[in-house]
Amino acid sequence: MKLSEVTLSHHYADLGDAFGRQIAPTPFAHPHLIDINPVVIQLLGINSAEASNPDWAKLGCGAKLFNGSRPFAMKYTGHQFGVYNPDLGDGRALLLGEIEKAGRRWELHLKGAGQTPYSRFGDGRAVLRSTIREYLAGEALNGLGIRSTRALSIVGSDEPVTREHIERGAMLIRVAESHVRFGHFEYLFYTKQLQAQQQLIGDICRRFLPGTHGLSAGEQAEAMLRFTTQRSAELVAGWQAEGFAHGVLNTDNMSIIGDTFDYGPYAFLDDYDPTFICNHSDHTGRYAFEQQPGVVLWNLNALAHALSGFVSVEALRDCLEQFQPQVSHAYAERMRAKLGLAVEEEGDQALCAELLQLLQQSQADYARFFRALAHYRGERPAQALRECIATAQQDALEHWLEHYDRRLAREHSDFRARNRTMLATNPKYILRNYLAQKVIEAAEGGDYQPLRTLRQLLQTPFDEHPQHETWACAPPESGKRIPLSCSS
Numbered sequence: 211m212k213l214s215e216v217t218l219s220h221h222y223a224d225l226g227d228a229f230g231r232q233i234a235p236t237p238f239a240h241p242h243l244i245d246i247n248p249v250v251i252q253l254l255g256i257n258s259a260e261a262s263n264p265d266w267a268k269l270g271c272g273a274k275l276f277n278g279s280r281p282f283a284m285k286y287t288g289h290q291f292g293v294y295n296p297d298l299g300d301g302r303a304l305l306l307g308e309i310e311k312a313g314r315r316w317e318l319h320l321k322g323a324g325q326t327p328y329s330r331f332g333d334g335r336a337v338l339r340s341t342i343r344e345y346l347a348g349e350a351l352n353g354l355g356i357r358s359t360r361a362l363s364i365v366g367s368d369e370p371v372t373r374e375h376i377e378r379g380a381m382l383i384r385v386a387e388s389h390v391r392f393g394h395f396e397y398l399f400y401t402k403q404l405q406a407q408q409q410l411i412g413d414i415c416r417r418f419l420p421g422t423h424g425l426s427a428g429e430q431a432e433a434m435l436r437f438t439t440q441r442s443a444e445l446v447a448g449w450q451a452e453g454f455a456h457g458v459l460n461t462d463n464m465s466i467i468g469d470t471f472d473y474g475p476y477a478f479l480d481d482y483d484p485t486f487i488c489n490h491s492d493h494t495g496r497y498a499f500e501q502q503p504g505v506v507l508w509n510l511n512a513l514a515h516a517l518s519g520f521v522s523v524e525a526l527r528d529c530l531e532q533f534q535p536q537v538s539h540a541y542a543e544r545m546r547a548k549l550g551l552a553v554e555e556e557g558d559q560a561l562c563a564e565l566l567q568l569l570q571q572s573q574a575d576y577a578r579f580f581r582a583l584a585h586y587r588g589e590r591p592a593q594a595l596r597e598c599i600a601t602a603q604q605d606a607l608e609h610w611l612e613h614y615d616r617r618l619a620r621e622h623s624d625f626r627a628r629n630r631t632m633l634a635t636n637p638k639y640i641l642r643n644y645l646a647q648k649v650i651e652a653a654e655g656g657d658y659q660p661l662r663t664l665r666q667l668l669q670t671p672f673d674e675h676p677q678h679e680t681w682a683c684a685p686p687e688s689g690k691r692i693p694l695s696c697s698s
C-alpha cells in the first residue's frame with residue numbers, strides 16, 4: 211500500500227463521549243523526520259519504498275492527517291505509586307485511528323501532539339530525549355520477544371520545551387493493537403459508568419477474545435480479566451528474565467493486552483542487582499526490579515476491583531490466584547532457554563537461583579554472562595566465564611559449573627545445537643542506558659545515524675554485527691546507573 215492509500219478507521223472514537231474527546235493536534239511549525247521504522251512500516255502493510263516519502267515529517271507531527279484520521283484524546287485514570295489519581299487521560303497524545311493488516315488492527319497514537327482536555331498543567335509536548343528512549347525501548351523489547359508497543363516514526367522540531375532544562379520538542383507515532391489501559395476500566399468504575407464499562411469490555415472481547423461472543427457481561431468481564439492476567443504474567447516473566455526494569459508501574463501504564471507500555475525512566479540491568487531502582491523519584495523502591503511481579507499483581511487487583519460490578523469476588527480471586535503460577539511457569543521457561551536446557555527437570559529452579567545469587571554477589575554483567583555461557587563447552591579453566599565473575603566468587607563459579615555440567619550431561623543435544631539456540635536466546639545487543647544516552651546526545655547535536663544504527667541492532671539483538679562490536683560492550687563505570695527522572 212502506498213502512503214497516500216492509507217485510510218484509518220477509528221472504532222474507539224465511535225464508542226462515544228464517555229471515552230474521551232475528539233481534538234485536533236497542535237503540529238510543529240518546522241518538523242523534520244528523525245527516523246522512520248522500516249519494520250513497523252511493513253507491519254502496517256505500507257510499501258517499504260514509502261519510507262522516503264517526504265510526507266512523513268508532516269504526518270508524524272499532525273501537520274497533515276492520514277485519510278480517515280479522527281484524533282481522539284482517551285480518558286482514563288489510575289493508581290500512581292499506589293494512590294488513585296482521577297485526573298489522568300491522554301494529556302499529550304491522540305489516538306489517530308487504526309490500520310488493519312492481515313487480520314490485525316494496529317492503532318496509531320501520536321504522542322507529544324499538544325494540549326488536550328486532560329493536560330492539566332502540562333504543555334502537551336514530549337521532548338526528543340524521552341521520545342528516543344521510548345522508540346528504542348519498543349524495538350528492544352520486541353527484539354527480545356517481549357510484548358511491547360512500538361513506534362512508527364520520530365519527528366523533531368526546533369520548538370523549545372521546558373523541562374529540567376530547555377529541550378526540543380519531538381513527536382512519536384506509537385503503534386499497538388490496543389491503547390486501553392487498566393486505568394480506562396478504573397475511570398468508568400469510579401465514576402459509576404457501568405454501562406460504558408460494559409461497552410469497553412465488549413469491545414476488548416470482540417477484538418481479542420472472539421470466543422466470548424454471545425456471553426453475558428459478567429462472563430466477558432471475567433474472561434477479559436483472565437486474559438489480561440495471563441498476558442501480564444508472561445510480560446513480567448519476560449522482564450525478569452531479560453533484566454528489564456520498567457520504573458513506573460502505575461495502573462495507567464498497564465496495558466489491557468499485556469504490552470509493555472509507557473517508557474519513562476526504564477533501564478535494562480547492567481550488573482545483576484535485583485534491588486535496582488531505575489526511577490530516582492521512587493524513594494521507597496516500590497518499582498524496584500525484584501518488586502515487579504508483586505506490583506503487577508497489585509495492579510491486577512486494582513483492575514479486578516474495577517470489574518467488581520460484573521464479576522463476583524470469588525471469580526475475581528480465582529483469576530488473580532492464577533497469576534503467581536503463570537509467572538513462575540513463564541519465567542522458568544525463559545530461564546531454561548537462557549541456560550540452554552531443552553528438557554525440564556525438577557532441580558532447574560535451584561540451578562537458576564544458585565546462578566542468580568552468584569551473579570548478584572559478583573556484580574556480574576547479566577547479559578554478558580549469559581552470552582558467554584552460550585560458548586561454554588565444559589572447558590577448564592572456563593576463561594570467558596571467569597572474566598565475568600569477581601575474584602572472590604571464582605570458587606562459587608566453579609561449584610556452579612560443576613552443577614551445570616552434570617545437568618547438561620542429561621540433555622540430549624550436543625554443544626553445537628545448544629550453542630546455536632543459546633545465541634538465539636541471549637542477546638548480544640542490549641539497550642543499556644549509557645547507549646541510549648550516547649544516541650540522544652548525538653541526536654541533540656543533529657546526528658541521527660547512531661539512533662538508526664542502534665535501532666537496527668536492537669531489532670536483531672542476537673545476530674553478530676562485527677562492524678558494530680562496540681555497541682555490545684558492557685558500560686564503563688561512568689556509564690552505569692545514569693539516574694533518570696520521570697520528567698519527559
Ligand SMILES: Nc1ncnc2c1ncn2[C@@H]1O[C@H](COP(=O)(O)OP(=O)(O)OP(=O)(O)O)[C@@H](O)[C@H]1O
Nearest residue numbers: 298299300301302303328329332333334335472473
Ligand atoms: N507534558 C505533558 N503535558 C500534558 N500532559 C502530560 C504531560 N506529561 C504527562 N502528561 C499526562 O500526565 C499523566 C501521566 O503521564 P505519564 O508520563 O504516565 O504518561 P505519558 O508518558 O504522557 O503517556 P503514555 O502513558 O501515553 O505513554 C498522563 O495523563 C499524561 O497524559
